[in-house]
Amino acid sequence: TAGAVFAAVDIGASSGRVILGRVSGSGVTLETVHRFPNGVVEVDGGLRWDFDALFAEVLTGLAAAARAAGEHGETITSIGIDTWAVDYGLVTKAGALVAQPYSYRDDRSRAAVAPVHQKLDPARLYATTGLQFLQFNTLYQLATEPDLKGLQALLIPDLIAFLLTGVRRTESTNASTTGLFDAVAGEWATEFLTALGLPKDVFPPLIEPGETIGTLLPAIAARTGLAHATTVVAVGSHDTASAVAAVPAQEENFAYVSSGTWSLVGLELKHPVLTQASREANFTNERGVDGTIRYLRNMGGLWLLSECQRTWAADGYTPELTKLLDTASALPPGGPQINPDDPYFIAPENMPDRIRAAVRHTGHLLPDDPAAITRCIMDSLATGYAKAITAAERLADRTVNTVHIVGGGSQNRLLCQLTADATRKTVVAGPVEATALGNILVQARAAGKVDGGLADLRRLVAASHGLRTFTPQQLSRL
Numbered sequence: 001t002a003g004a005v006f007a008a009v010d011i012g013a014s015s016g017r018v019i020l021g022r023v024s025g026s027g028v029t030l031e032t033v034h035r036f037p038n039g040v041v042e043v044d045g046g047l048r049w050d051f052d053a054l055f056a057e058v059l060t061g062l063a064a065a066a067r068a069a070g071e072h073g074e075t076i077t078s079i080g081i082d083t084w085a086v087d088y089g090l091v092t093k094a095g096a097l098v099a100q101p102y103s104y105r106d107d108r109s110r111a112a113v114a115p116v117h118q119k120l121d122p123a124r125l126y127a128t129t130g131l132q133f134l135q136f137n138t139l140y141q142l143a144t145e146p147d148l149k150g151l152q153a154l155l156i157p158d159l160i161a162f163l164l165t166g167v168r169r170t171e172s173t174n175a176s177t178t179g180l181f182d183a184v185a186g187e188w189a190t191e192f193l194t195a196l197g198l199p200k201d202v203f204p205p206l207i208e209p210g211e212t213i214g215t216l217l218p219a220i221a222a223r224t225g226l227a228h229a230t231t232v233v234a235v236g237s238h239d240t241a242s243a244v245a246a247v248p249a250q251e252e253n254f255a256y257v258s259s260g261t262w263s264l265v266g267l268e269l270k271h272p273v274l275t276q277a278s279r280e281a282n283f284t285n286e287r288g289v290d291g292t293i294r295y296l297r298n299m300g301g302l303w304l305l306s307e308c309q310r311t312w313a314a315d316g317y318t319p320e321l322t323k324l325l326d327t328a329s330a331l332p333p334g335g336p337q338i339n340p341d342d343p344y345f346i347a348p349e350n351m352p353d354r355i356r357a358a359v360r361h362t363g364h365l366l367p368d369d370p371a372a373i374t375r376c377i378m379d380s381l382a383t384g385y386a387k388a389i390t391a392a393e394r395l396a397d398r399t400v401n402t403v404h405i406v407g408g409g410s411q412n413r414l415l416c417q418l419t420a421d422a423t424r425k426t427v428v429a430g431p432v433e434a435t436a437l438g439n440i441l442v443q444a445r446a447a448g449k450v451d452g453g454l455a456d457l458r459r460l461v462a463a464s465h466g467l468r469t470f471t472p473q474q475l476s477r478l
């Protein structure tokens with residue numbers, strides 16, 4: 001088949017991008033046409049996202065995409081949107097956003113956990129939703145809203161799609177992170193909405209990746225230079241769902257780490273694991289593309305390092321990341337570690353001090369030295385990855401030989417090697433842009449430009465992106 005071009009809007013917690021993806025029967029290539037920063041902002045005493053600014057960047061990016069495609073005589077077939085999960089904007093019946101959306105890093109939902117669990121036993125919640133307990137899961141955030149009458153909660157990618165098309169839908173992979181979605185039925189857990197006193201239509205109806213959300217509103221078409229008939233297609237709108245869809249696995253059983261701000265570590269399964277043991281291990285059953293289950297642990301990630309870098313930069317210390325990692329690599333193994341999962345690390349500010357305090361708490365000492373702190377983070381992440389993979393194998397009764405690391409962390413050779421050492425498994429690193437690739441490939445399949453299941457999409461990723469392999473070296477201390 002002839003090639004086609006698609007646009008991916010992919011926004012993470014620290015940056016966003018609009019990417020053109022060109023897909024043919026033999027592969028997929030990406031061209032980033034617009035990049036912009038993102039981060040939480042303090043407004044009205046809370047940590048929020050500057051959504052208005054983000055949406056303006058999306059429009060700028062789509063205009064750049066239209067121009068870049070036009071220069072090659074191409075027409076963009078469709079647009080797919082993915083972002084981080086759990087957060088939402090409240091929208092009136094008339095379609096107005098009532099406030100900038102809160103960030104999951106805001107602490108307000110912590111106090112809502114106990115009251116929610118009084119109405120809904122956590123064991124019962126897990127048996128239906130299979131969702132790992134995190135204090136910021138959407139249901140706890142919604143429980144803090146004073147009045148939802150006449151309002152609808154649109155998850156961030158759904159909110160963007162709504163502003164582009166005027167159509168309200170909730171994409172199912174992201175719906176699975178709300179804590180209000182039935183992991184087996186693949187439907188809203190309406191009994192939980194009722195139990196929490198939430199309006200039945202607090203979320204718009206579900207839509208599956210690959211289905212069309214709508215076409216562009218005339219005003220959006222005019223502003224971006226895209227054709228009015230351009231469709232917005234649902235993709236794995238939870239960034240992790242898109243990333244996992246593009247893991248270049250060649251075998252059926254594999255583990256993955258989607259390594260960015262967070263580390264999402266686990267397996268892909270056909271059926272959820274809803275056992276008590278799984279709940280105690282805090283494993284999540286998020287929905288993947290094609291109704292798969294992303295059986296994983298949501299662990300701390302490179303946020304630990306990026307926050308340290310932010311603090312060091314404020315002190316005038318701005319080493320290049322590769323230099324910092326090289327120096328950290330040269331340090332001896334067996335240094336102190338932290339638990340990257342600790343909620344203590346969720347909030348921003350003073351990360352180096354907090355890491356050193358956490359190490360002190362374990363009875364060890366960590367010098368106030370960026371390389372030592374960096375090494376501590378990498379050792380801790382690799383250990384965490386290995387523990388999570390071992391636990392996932394046990395809980396899901398699987399054995400895997402290969403660990404795929406995708407996302408930003410796949411470029412971090414130290415982290416990849418330490419993960420190979422800690423897991424005693426082969427690590428395959430890349431692609432860095434797995435999320436955008438998963439987004440683009442689901443659109444391409446919807447447009448009939450590629451055929452088949454996830455295995456076929458993954459073959460295309462493996463065929464068109466260079467991957468690096470790491471094999472276990474020194475014995476880890478696990």
Ligand code: LFR
Binds near residue numbers: 238239261
């Ligand atoms: C990764 C991610 C994780 C989710 C966290 C918060 O970007 O989407 O999967 O747990 O962000 O939404």
